[in-house]
Structure formats: C-alpha cells, structure tokens
Amino acid sequence: MRSPLGGSQPAGGDIDLIKAVPVRHPGRWVGAAVIIIVLVLVAQSLVTNERFRWDIVGTYILDVLVIQGVGWTLILTVASMAIAIVLAILLAFMRQSDNPLFRYVAWVWVWFFRGTPIYTQLVFWGLVATLYPTIVLGVPFGPELLTVNTSILITAKVGAIVGLGLNESAYLAEIFRAGLKSVDNGQMEAAEALGMRRSKVMWRIVLPQAMRVIIPPTGNETIGMLKTTSLVLAVPFTLDLTFVTNTLANRTYEPIPLLIVAAIWYLIITSVLMVGQYFIEKHYGKGVDNVMKAPVMATAAVAAAHAKPTTGTDGSKEGGKE
Numbered sequence: 001m002r003s004p005l006g007g008s009q010p011a012g013g014d015i016d017l018i019k020a021v022p023v024r025h026p027g028r029w030v031g032a033a034v035i036i037i038v039l040v041l042v043a044q045s046l047v048t049n050e051r052f053r054w055d056i057v058g059t060y061i062l063d064v065l066v067i068q069g070v071g072w073t074l075i076l077t078v079a080s081m082a083i084a085i086v087l088a089i090l091l092a093f094m095r096q097s098d099n100p101l102f103r104y105v106a107w108v109w110v111w112f113f114r115g116t117p118i119y120t121q122l123v124f125w126g127l128v129a130t131l132y133p134t135i136v137l138g139v140p141f142g143p144e145l146l147t148v149n150t151s152i153l154i155t156a157k158v159g160a161i162v163g164l165g166l167n168e169s170a171y172l173a174e175i176f177r178a179g180l181k182s183v184d185n186g187q188m189e190a191a192e193a194l195g196m197r198r199s200k201v202m203w204r205i206v207l208p209q210a211m212r213v214i215i216p217p218t219g220n221e222t223i224g225m226l227k228t229t230s231l232v233l234a235v236p237f238t239l240d241l242t243f244v245t246n247t248l249a250n251r252t253y254e255p256i257p258l259l260i261v262a263a264i265w266y267l268i269i270t271s272v273l274m275v276g277q278y279f280i281e282k283h284y285g286k287g288v289d290n291v292m293k294a295p296v297m298a299t300a301a302v303a304a305a306h307a308k309p310t311t312g313t314d315g316s317k318e319g320g321k322e
Contacts, residue, residue, distance in 0.1 A: 069244035083165030088172030113170035125159035179210035219277035
C-alpha cells in the first residue's frame with residue numbers, strides 16, 4: 001500500500017515515516033564567521049589602541065561632576081516627558097473632538113512645534129526674559145493684579161524642561177492620536193449606547209486598549225529625549241551630562257576618553273529604559289502579543305492522519321483512513 005506522501009505503508013498498519021533531512025544553510029555559517037571575525041578585530045582595537053586612554057575613562061566614569069550630570073540628565077528627561085505626555089493626551093483628545101475649534105488649535109500646536117527645530121525653541125526659552133521682562137496678570141487693558149520678573153520665574157532649568165516638554169508633546173500627540181484611532185469605533189458606540197459619557201469612554205474603554213499601540217513609539221521617544229537633553233546648552237543649561245563631560249575634556253585636553261564616559265552612561269540609562277519598555281509592552285499586550293501558537297509536529301500529524309480509525313460509541317468511525 002502506498003501512502004499519499006509517497007512512502008510505503010505495510011499491510012499490518014505500521015507506518016513507514018519519511019526521514020526528513022534539515023535544510024542546509026551554509027550562508028548562515030559564513031555570515032556568523034564574518035561577524036565573529038569583525039567583533040574580534042574591534043575588541044582587539046579597543047584593547048591594544050592606547051589612544052583610547054581607558055585609564056582616564058576609569059578615572060572619570062564615577063567622577064562627582066559626571067554623576068551629577070547623569071542625575072540632571074535624568075531629571076530633564078523625566079520632567080519633560082511628564083509634561084509632554086499630559087499635553088499629548090489632551091491634544092490627542094482635542095484632535096478627536098467634534099468641536100472644530102479644538103481640532104484646529106491642536107493641529108496648529110502640532111504644526112508649529114514639529115515644524116521648528118528644537119534647538120531654535122530652546123534658544124527662544126533662553127531669551128524669553130529679553131522679549132518679556134515681566135509677566136503681568138490682570139484685566140486686559142485694565143489694572144495689573146500681579147507682576148512677576150520673568151528671569152526669576154523662568155530660570156535655565158525651567159526653560160530647558162518646558163522647552164523640551166512642549167516640543168515633545170507635538171510628536172507624542174500624533175502617536176497618541178494614532179493609538180486612539182486603532183481602537184474600533186464600534187466599542188465607543190457600544191459604550192455610549194450603555195449611557196457612558198464620551199470622556200469616560202475615552203479614559204476607561206479606548207485609552208487602555210490604545211496603550212498597546214502607544215507604548216512602543218513612546219518608549220522610543222523617551223530614549224530620544226534622553227539624548228536630546230544634550231541640546232539644553234542653547235538655553236543655556238550647563239549641568240547635563242554632555243556639557244559636563246565636554247567641560248572636563250576641555251580641562252584635560254583629552255576629548256576621546258570623556259566622550260567614551262558620556263557614551264557609557266547614555267548606554268547604561270538607555271538599557272534600563274529598554275528593559276522597562278519591554279515589561280510595559282508585555283503588560284499592555286496581554287491577550288494579543290503574548291499568544292503562543294502550539295508547534296505543529298508534522299510527523300505526528302501524518303501518523304495521525306494514516307492511523308487506523310477508531311469506532312465511537314454511536315458506531316461512527318473517527319480519524320485516519322481505512
């Protein structure tokens with residue numbers, strides 16, 4: 001008896017299974033060998049080239065000024081992202097609003113902050129006290145109720161955080177809008193049919209589901225913000241990691257080791273952020289991204305298909321071929 005796959009099947013019912021031979025992939029081995037050789041050459045260069053001055057790297061990697069720069073870089077990143085996320089959620093809801101004024105204002109906001117360079121915006125925040133020496137609160141064209149010196153209110157630290165946060169909010173607003181649009185409109189219609197307010201539907205129904213789409217690009221934007229803090233010199237803010245390492249490099253006349261110090265710290269912080277992003281994505285991807293398909297056992301499937309049929313309790317025959 002011949003099986004449909006070409007193998008022979010003895011009359012006794014035993015199956016002569018095909019002996020599958022794995023597909024050869026010589027290109028993989030060649031590619032792996034090339035990568036290993038390149039990695040070995042790079043490692044050799046890093047170890048043997050004395051111009052990297054690893055002794056200076058070891059001296060300054062835990063320097064007090066460098067650690068303070070790392071701290072201020074983290075503060076700038078966290079504070080500006082917090083401002084950006086709050087504004088982005090508001091802007092995304094405004095873009096989805098039925099009110100045309102809300103939609104227009106949100107569009108202009110995104111258009112302006114995405115259309116101008118971040119460095120230019122940071123320079124503006126550094127010069128805002130020149131444009132507006134005082135901030136006055138009062139009745140329009142009437143008496144002044146409160147007057148504040150702008151240079152006291154908007155310091156270099158505040159200007160850096162606000163400038164970074166406002167710029168990032170425009171990018172996150174588009175990410176959040178895309179996430180909200182990824183949720184089927186039928187869910188909002190069903191929730192509204194149950195009597196839920198539109199704002200409550202957004203916060204309780206739409207936004208939790210949209211997080212699966214929002215989190216990955218937001219994580220990328222956070223990592224990008226970490227490195228964008230190196231531009232706050234434009235404000236000027238001079239306590240971040242990049243400025244501190246550049247100052248030490250100018251003092252020691254050794255720019256390469258101090259650049260390596262900054263790169264190592266940026267890599268460490270980025271690695272921590274990537275781990276956090278992974279777990280957040282895993283949390284919001286439950287039931288969607290973490291569905292593991294059962295492996296298909298081809299040999300077992302063929303054997304089951306050609307097994308002798310079994311007789312059920314109702315006399316019907318199930319499985320296999322006679």
